[in-house]
Amino acid sequence: MHVALKFKMHTLKMVITGVLLLFVLHSCSCTTYADQRRLHDLIKSSFDPRIRPTLDQTKAINVTVIPHLSAFIKLDAREQILKTSFGLELEWSQDIFTWNMSEFSDMDMVTVPQEQTWIPGIHVLDTITTFTPLTEASEDLMVLLYSNGRVKLSVWFNLDTKCEVTITMYPFDVQTCHIIIGKLYDTDKKMIMAPETERLEIWNRNHDEWSIISTGVKQYVYHPDFTGIAIKINIRRKPAFYIINIFIPIFVLCFLNILSFMIPPECGERISYCVSLFLTLSVLLNAVSDSVPKVSNVSFLQVFVILDIVFSAFITIMSIAIVRYEHLNRHEDVCDVRRDDRPKDEFNDANAEKSNDVSSNVVRLDFAYKVDTYLFRGSVLVYILAIVAFILICYFA
Incomplete structure (x- = not known):
């Protein structure tokens, strides 16, 4: 009887240890390499960068644009050129590929190279330098793909745009510069751009010659079939x-x-x-x-x-x-x-x-x-x- 009691106690300890081990493993939800590889293979085989990621090709993809002004570099009043450092956060939804998180170790998001999926072709229409699409200016862009079909892309670049300078009150002048971001090939029947907010997010306001007094972001129709984003920046010269x-x-x-x-x-x-x-x-x-x-x-x-x-x-x-x-x-x-x-x-x-x-x-x-x-x-x-x-x-x- 004493031996049987010891055996039962030992069996009970093993059962409790196993239950605790399963609980710990389940709570960790560790992502394995095999799950990552399997998910990337599915994404690569599901997307075609040449085709918009929607099952109904008659519907337009709504792209939300979130602009950021990371730095106000310079306004060349003589040449009438505005130099800035900009960032754009683009968000849109696709319905050709979603996944169940439980089948991939609860992975909610994965990062994929831009050449593996469709990305919107966006241009700065009033630039005075290169006219390359912003989403193609860099070859190492990465796209964030979420399990529910949401897609996010961040693009950062330096801009040289035309800004008409009025010098009537120089050096007590206030200048208004506009930056137009739009499309060249995808009409509004295929892609619609819209800002998330009406104000430009500014990361760095410090400048020796100018002070930023206000900004604005709105949807802008520059052609009957094309809609873009108009960014307005109002600056005042420091006359000291x-x-x-x-x-x-x-x-x-x-x-x-x-x-x-x-x-x-x-x-x-x-x-x-x-x-x-x-x-x-x-x-x-x-x-x-x-x-x-x-x-x-x-x-x-x-x-x-x-x-x-x-x-x-x-x-x-x-x-x-x-x-x-x-x-x-x-x-x-x-x-x-x-x-x-x-x-x-x-x-x-x-x-x-x-x-x-x-x-x-x-x-x-x-x-x-x-x-x-x-x-x-x-x-x-x-x-x-x-x-x-x-x-x-x-x-x-």
Whole structure:
């Protein structure tokens, strides 16, 4: 009896151990190499990359597009080219092949090369470089195939697209760039593209010159038989560089130009001082012209610099006129001194005339100083109004 009891206890332990082992194996649900190989062979034999994966070929395949802006590289304003780094996530359904997860060790998803299955031919229609389909640009693309028939594909690429730049408010401008993604061969009867969201997902917003203010994604009909995706990106230029390196130096030069009215008219350096500032502004205008895009419309920055040059030219002309006026008066004084060398009997009459001429010269010199004062006050008023207008434009731009 004792031996039989031991045998029963040993049998019970073995049964419990076996049950626990089966439970652990069942909970692991380990995927075997044989299951993977068998599933890949079935997929390879089921798909034909040349034929759309739908049993009813009269039905269109709906492709959901999820765009991602991974990096905003550059907007070349002179060439009007937008450089970005983009990503597209494509999702669609196929009904020619599904599998039961329980028959393949609970595998829900498998990765297959792109040449083993059908993928949509998608192009960037406004690119300025190669016109290769995005899904064929790389040979190592992998497709995610799910057991319920869902298919996912991710494509990443660098884009050079055309972007029309408007420089009217440059450098306080806001630009809108569009990227059109569509099809060339599959009409809407075969494939329909639609965005998942109305906003572009942005991974990196940091940029030295531009800031992204808004984005938009919508379905876009660019041909009666073709529907694509239109991506809109609104960007604003950061004007700090231009304010520090162009606007502030111009305001300083204009203020120095106004100070020329404080130089006495009889000083010989007044005209050279004004001409030097005028030439400095002219050189600055050339530097500004090199940085502005070569388009037909005129920018705010160009108008600003041109008005400053006109303002400087006006001050230079007025300074020349005042110095010339004072020089003529001085020349008349010299002539009067030479006429004083006369006989003694005419000396009294000459002194009387000289006293009248001196009084007249004092009046003329006083007139020159008054003109300088009025011009200085008027120039300061114009200068203050220009600063106020500039601040308002910076605030509301």
